[in-house]
Amino acid sequence: MDAGAEHFTQLADKSLTADIKIATWCPTMDLLALSTADGQLCLHRLNWQRLWAVSPESPVTSLCWRPDGKVLACGYEDGYISLLDVENGETMQRGKMVAGTADHSTALQRMVNLVKATCCKT
Numbered sequence: 001m002d003a004g005a006e007h008f009t010q011l012a013d014k015s016l017t018a019d020i021k022i023a024t025w026c027p028t029m030d031l032l033a034l035s036t037a038d039g040q041l042c043l044h045r046l047n048w049q050r051l052w053a054v055s056p057e058s059p060v061t062s063l064c065w066r067p068d069g070k071v072l073a074c075g076y077e078d079g080y081i082s083l084l085d086v087e088n089g090e091t092m093q094r095g096k097m098v099a100g101t102a103d104h105s106t107a108l109q110r111m112v113n114l115v116k117a118t119c120c121k122t
Contacts, residue, residue: 014048022060028069031086035060041074043089052089056082 018038025032030046041060042053062075071092072084082094 011046012048022063024063024065026065026069026086027067031069033063033065033072035063035074041084041089043072043086051086054084054089 016034016036018036018040020034021037022035023032031051032044032046034040034042034044036042039059040053040055043051045051056074056076058076058078058080060074061077062073064073064075065071066073066083070086072086073081074084075081075097079097080094081097083092084090085092
């Protein structure tokens with residue numbers, strides 16, 4: 001390995017019932033959001049404890065965390081975006097992407113920033 005390169009130690013080997021399409025780590029907690037090939041959206045802890053799983057009506061195409069880690073933004077193939085409460089997986093807000101938006105990731109980040117500005121004032 002390169003000098004100064006970081007090394008990771010494998011903690012466990014876990015299997016899933018379906019392949020992972022998208023995965024993203026929470027910026028503040030030991031949470032991993034996963035979208036699987038069978039259409040599930042799951043939230044796991046680092047020790048692989050599943051906190052919740054939902055089956056959206058449309059396949060997930062993008063995931064983005066609110067900077068404080070309390071909300072997960074999801075973009076769907078049908079053009080909708082939803083904000084999910086990390087505590088229980090319930091939809092807090094849902095809306096259709098504006099026509100002409102080039103990419104879900106950018107739209108998700110804008111939505112997360114809007115939510116941060118309106119609900120995360122310190």
